[in-house]
Amino acid sequence: MTHSEQLDRTFAALADPTRRAILTRLASGEASVNDLAKPFSISQPAISKHLKVLERAGLISRGRDAQRRPRRIEAKPLADANSWLERYRQFWEGSFQRLDDLLDELKIREKKTKKHGRAKRARGEQR
């Protein structure tokens, strides 16, 4: 699979809330299909379908225990998708922190202008 195809599958797999919830659960340790189905109000076959999508995307794999066949999370593809998002974060976090400061300044300036306007009107001056 090329890097690009891998990213397609990762994002497609992550585009579903149930699958994201499954990954969140697996992030804290491996679990059987039964365990994974418990918190959801959907059937076990439906969960199995979601697990298949995650498995095809390489985001989860099966453990050795043949009876329970526990699923566990695969870190690498998730880390790749995350490093892509990290670039966004870096660009925008730096920008937005400066914007916070600017907005504070604009708020203060606006308050001053309002006060100034009121004082002028109180003195009977024309605007």
Add this chain to the structure above:
Amino acid sequence: MNNTGTLKVTTPTDREVVMTRVFDAPRRLVFEAFSKPELLKRWFGPRGWSLVVCEVDFRVGGGFRFVLRGPDGREMGMRGVYREIVPPERSVHMESFDDYPGSDSQVTGVFVEQGGKTTLTTTVLYSSKEVRDIVLKSGMEHGAAESYDRLAELLASEKAAA
């Protein structure tokens, strides 16, 4: 606290990135900071970068042109066209990076005010998955270009010393 200052980044589909950020200011001011060049110059760009060119024709069909300069003097240009402007609640524009022709994406900003704070939700929609990959690769290439630059500098200084 309404999560002021925390940037949330998610990918609802394989062609979209959504960012959410809360600002402690009315949306009128936040919207102004996104539309006036004299204000944009003061905040737009990653840490250490400054907006050396900022031309904004803020009306539907009008264009913008930004050039960012990094701490090492490297420049990154981008341009776009405004598609929809509804002050102070919504704006839609197209944008692309000079270095990556065809890297078009549609950027939608929604400004929601509550209790004097503004939640800005920005959705970036890439025109195709190929474009998304171009942007992804650009990050890696930038990194590679930087190390090549350093190598070139090193070789130049060694030549001078020899």
